[in-house]
Amino acid sequence: MEIFDLFIEAWPLLFKGVQLTLLLTVISIIAGTTIAIFLALGKTYGPKYVKWPIVVFIEIIRGTPLLAQLFILYFGLPPYGLNLSGFTVAFIGFTVNCSAYTAEYLRGSIMSIESNQLRVAQSLGMTKWQGIFNVILPQALRRVVPSWTNEFIYLLKYTSLAYMIGTHELMTQAKFFASRNYEFFKVYLIVALFYLVLVVFFTNIFSWVERQFKIPGFEFEH
Amino acid sequence: MSEEKKTILKIEDLHKSFGDNEVLKGVSLSLNKGENKVIIGPSGTGKSTLLNNVNRLVPPDRGRIYLDGEEITSQNINKMRQEIGFVFQDFGLFNHLTALGNVKVGLTKVKKMDKQDAQDLAMEELRRVGLEESAEQYPAELSGGQKQRVGIARALAMQPKLILFDEPTSALDPELIGEVLNVMKNLAKEGMTMLVVTHEMGFARTVSDEIIFMENGYIVEQGPPKQLFNNPDTERTREFLFKLTELYGEGDE
Amino acid sequence: MLGGALVTIRLTFFSLLLGLALAIPIAFLQIYGPKVVRRFISVYERVVRSIPLLVILFLIFYGFPRAGINFPAFAAAVLGIGIRSSAYQSQIFKGAIQSISGSQMKAALSLGMTSLQSFKNIILPQSIRIAIPPMANESAIVLKDTSLAYALGVIELLRQGGYIISTTYRPLPIYLAVAGVYLVMTLTINITLNKFEKRLKIPGIGIEERVR
Numbered sequence: 001m002e003i004f005d006l007f008i009e010a011w012p013l014l015f016k017g018v019q020l021t022l023l024l025t026v027i028s029i030i031a032g033t034t035i036a037i038f039l040a041l042g043k044t045y046g047p048k049y050v051k052w053p054i055v056v057f058i059e060i061i062r063g064t065p066l067l068a069q070l071f072i073l074y075f076g077l078p079p080y081g082l083n084l085s086g087f088t089v090a091f092i093g094f095t096v097n098c099s100a101y102t103a104e105y106l107r108g109s110i111m112s113i114e115s116n117q118l119r120v121a122q123s124l125g126m127t128k129w130q131g132i133f134n135v136i137l138p139q140a141l142r143r144v145v146p147s148w149t150n151e152f153i154y155l156l157k158y159t160s161l162a163y164m165i166g167t168h169e170l171m172t173q174a175k176f177f178a179s180r181n182y183e184f185f186k187v188y189l190i191v192a193l194f195y196l197v198l199v200v201f202f203t204n205i206f207s208w209v210e211r212q213f214k215i216p217g218f219e220f221e222h
Numbered sequence: 223m224s225e226e227k228k229t230i231l232k233i234e235d236l237h238k239s240f241g242d243n244e245v246l247k248g249v250s251l252s253l254n255k256g257e258n259k260v261i262i263g264p265s266g267t268g269k270s271t272l273l274n275n276v277n278r279l280v281p282p283d284r285g286r287i288y289l290d291g292e293e294i295t296s297q298n299i300n301k302m303r304q305e306i307g308f309v310f311q312d313f314g315l316f317n318h319l320t321a322l323g324n325v326k327v328g329l330t331k332v333k334k335m336d337k338q339d340a341q342d343l344a345m346e347e348l349r350r351v352g353l354e355e356s357a358e359q360y361p362a363e364l365s366g367g368q369k370q371r372v373g374i375a376r377a378l379a380m381q382p383k384l385i386l387f388d389e390p391t392s393a394l395d396p397e398l399i400g401e402v403l404n405v406m407k408n409l410a411k412e413g414m415t416m417l418v419v420t421h422e423m424g425f426a427r428t429v430s431d432e433i434i435f436m437e438n439g440y441i442v443e444q445g446p447p448k449q450l451f452n453n454p455d456t457e458r459t460r461e462f463l464f465k466l467t468e469l470y471g472e473g474d475e
Numbered sequence: 476m477l478g479g480a481l482v483t484i485r486l487t488f489f490s491l492l493l494g495l496a497l498a499i500p501i502a503f504l505q506i507y508g509p510k511v512v513r514r515f516i517s518v519y520e521r522v523v524r525s526i527p528l529l530v531i532l533f534l535i536f537y538g539f540p541r542a543g544i545n546f547p548a549f550a551a552a553v554l555g556i557g558i559r560s561s562a563y564q565s566q567i568f569k570g571a572i573q574s575i576s577g578s579q580m581k582a583a584l585s586l587g588m589t590s591l592q593s594f595k596n597i598i599l600p601q602s603i604r605i606a607i608p609p610m611a612n613e614s615a616i617v618l619k620d621t622s623l624a625y626a627l628g629v630i631e632l633l634r635q636g637g638y639i640i641s642t643t644y645r646p647l648p649i650y651l652a653v654a655g656v657y658l659v660m661t662l663t664i665n666i667t668l669n670k671f672e673k674r675l676k677i678p679g680i681g682i683e684e685r686v687r
Contacts, residue, residue, distance in 0.1 A: 063615075063661040064654040065622035068633055072654060075640070076647035119279050124328035124380060125304035134331050139318045150399035153525075160527035162625060172528060178537070185538030192526045192534065199525035217317045217362030 003186045010177050010190060017173030018194060024090055024169060025156045030093075031168025032155075033148070037137070039103035044110050045132060054103075061100035067161050069093050074165040090162035090169075098155055105147035110140040142218045149206040153199055160195075170194060228255040229291070230384050230415045231276070236285035238271055245271045246282070247439035253384070256413040259444075263436035264462065270311075270417040272436075273386045275416075277306045290383055304332060307377030307385035311392050313369040315361040321348060321356040321372045325379045332403040333380070347375040351405050367398030371405055378409075385409070387418040423466055427451065435459050479635025480656055486552055486621040486631055491614055493557025498564035505569055516565075523562035528623050531555045536627045552624035560617050567613065571606040604675050611668035615661045622657075632656060 043054045061069070073089040084092070113136055121131030122130035163171035170191060231253040238246040243246050245268040246338045253259055261269045274280035276287055278299050288295045315324050322344055329340035340405055348354045351371040369391055377385050387406065391399040410416060410429050420426065426433050427447045434444040443450065443459045454460045505516045523531075536551040546554065575598055583593035625633045636653035640646045 035610065045296075059662070060654075060658060063658040063665075065619040065633070065657055067622040068650060068654045068657060071636075072647065072650045076650045079644075079646060114312075114317075116310065116312060116314050118317060120310060120316070123277055123279060123303055123306075123308040123310075123314075124376070125300050125302075125332045126328075127300055130331060134327060135316050135318075139316070142318060157525075157527040158539065160529040161527065161623075170534075171527075175533075183541070185534065185541040188530060188534045188538045192530050194521060195527055195530060196525045200521075215318065216360040 003189070006181075006183055006186050008179075009188055010174075010187060013177050014170060014171045014190070014194060017168065017170035018198070020087075020167065020169040021156070021159050022198075024087075024094060024159045024162060024167070025152070028094035028098055028159075029097040029152055030156055033102050035099035036102035036106055039060055039099060040106035040110060041132065044101065044107055045128070058100045058103055061097060062104070066093065066097050066158055067164060069097065070161060070165050073159075086162065086166040088165050089165055090159070094155060094159065094162075097158075098151060099143070101154075102144075102148060102151055105151065106140060106144050109143035109147075110136060112143060113139050115159060133211065139218075142213070142215070145206075145210055145213070149203070149210075153202060157195065187203065229253070230255050230257075230289065231417065232285045232288040233272075233276070233434060234288075236272065236275055236287070237283045238268070238275055238280070239283055241445060245439055246275070249436070249439070249441055250285075251320075251434060251444070252443065253414055253415060253417055257431050258410045258416045258418070258429060259432045259434055260430040261417065261419045261434045261436055262421065262426060262462070262466065265441075267436050268439050269436055270388050271365075273308070273388050273417065273419060276386060277303050277308055300332075304328070304380055305383045307382035308383060308391045309370070309373050309377055311389040313361075313366070313373045313393070315364075315369055315372055315376075315382075317361050320358050320360055321353060321364065321368075321375075324361070324372055325376045328376065328380050335352075344375075344379055347379040349371070350378065351375045365398060366394045367401045370394065371404045374402075374409075378414075384415045384417065387416060387420065389421070391420065391421050391422060408451045409430055421469075423463075435462065437462070476635055476639065476652065476656065477631070479486040479630060479653075480660075482549075482630060482635070483618070483621050483632040483657075484660075486549070486556070486624055486629070487614065487618045489553045490556035490560055490617050490621065493553060493619070494560030494564045494613075497561035498560065501561060501565040502568035502572060505565065506572055520562045520565065523559055528555065528559050529626060531559055532623060532627055548624070548627040548629045552621070552627055552629050556617060556620055556624070560613060561619075563613055563616075564610070567606055567609045570603040570609075574605055575601045578594055584634055607675070608668060608672055611664055611671075615664045618660055618664070619657065 039054050039058065042050045043058070046054070070089060070093045073084060073093055074086065077084060117135050117139070118128070118131045121135040122128065126134065159169055160171045162169050163175070166172075174187050174191045178184045183188075224438060231250050231251075233249060236246050236249040237244070249268070249272060251259070261272065263269055271280060275282040275285075276294070278294065278296065281296065289302055289305060292298070292302075299427050315321075316327065319327060322341075325344035325347055326340045329335040329343060330337060333340075335343070345354060345357065348357055351374055352366060353371055353375065356364060356368060356372075361372075364372065374385075374390075390406070391402050394402065399422070406416070406418070406425065407429050417429070418425070430447055432444055433447050433450045435442045435450065437458065443455050445455075450459060451463060454463070497498050501516055501519075504512050508516070524580075532552060532555040535546060535555050536548065539546060539551075579597055579601070580590075580593055583597040584590065590598065621631055622633045624631050628634070632653055640649045643649065643662070
């Protein structure tokens, strides 16, 4: 079959897959980033008993493969009565993973802010945490944008792993389709194209958004 | 000299060490309402530490500090800091906020002032330092002198009882120092109570009510500028002032 | 599980090696090559970095046989992971070469060094410092990504874990142990890197690296 005809035929299935891929990516990055803010603040400003568990958590997540983490949740928990759907596992796994990486980016950008900014905030009568939320965090979040957009792209690509735990995202739909007509090479080529288009699309969207939010002194470097 | 003799700031027997290094070895001084005192002395003699002790950005080890009769403690510090302006050597502007935003942030976030009131007051303070046209510019777009004037406007907006200046012109290029000193001079004229650490002899000589010479953690000598410049009590003061004048000039003001 | 870990290490090693073999010429061509080649290479990098590794692996393992090219699972995994790594490693080398070329070489020559001496005494010590930390980081990433070879049926650490589970029926402890082995391996890389970095650290030398 010609690749173009194949594309037309595969479109409905793959489009369904893309929707799930995007849904997974977006909800995971939102949840992950929210958690990451707390992790980064806890690791940077928290007392020892908050800081160390966070450090250990981040190191474990970043030190082990995402696929192993998904398997632990998907295959490891049912014997204990905890049966999570593939989608739930993927969501939890991606969220946790994203939170650990984003927390590290965010911490890096917090550390890069001039050390006296918090002191200045305090000199105006702000408490330490008022200073952190009003002065440090707004700057750190601006600086973390380039790393965060990279994280989004990584996550978008890594959602393909949800295929391995029975989630009907793009990869799974492709496999279904290919196993019907045996056009593996062409189907995966089409899938590759899908991802390529998605990545290029989001990269451009993000750089547009970055330009809109740019303020002097916070030029984004890639 | 101010007509009112109300004491705004009183420092009693202040001590501070960093590890084995005792930076302040018992410093006492007081500042009346509307008074302007300048602290001078070689670097590393605890001048900045003294200022930082007052608003407890660096808490003192020993000694008491009173603002307008009320002791400054770690309990009331956030309230006290609202009443003590602080101008930093490196400006300390918040880089994500415009000039106006910098002046406003303390009003809205700390004093919980109404947004429009804060806006008006902040604009007023920017006008006072001659920067109303730069209100919407970000720190990265301002010159050093402009940044420091925003820093002063930010301190002023909180309507403090006292402003501490920690070497406000040391980080500036020579040609930008004048505009900042002018703003400070006007404040002094308007009767703002100020404690200034600086090497600007011209300012010390012509604007201050009293010069405090510090060395090695002690106050060596204090008195009106005329007395210190013309007839100091100690040889050390004479030497230091001579050297400073050599280095920074008389300051033709 | 040891057998699986050894396969994982072998996968990592060969993938990195292939990545390196591709990355060095890519980096040089990207800097010194003619315009057409440079453009072609940036497209290559962009494409390879935009496609999920799993898709690359499936293309090679399930797709290529359609075109008459058959790879055993292990070789397909090495090829896929290696190609992907090459697109990241080439950035590392490009950075290393660019950050020390030009004036450094001129300065060395002006001291009377031959170009070989300049390279040995000035360029190499700097470029190694620049390239080693991101390379170690890349190794940790590749190590984690070898787990995707599972999908091709390579009996690496993760699949070995699966086999053990199929006889013991205790998935959680086994997969946790598998994760533990990965953690030990990545931590080993990172700790070695940290020691190395501390010893070789010179202020102002270094480039950005990818983190996952």
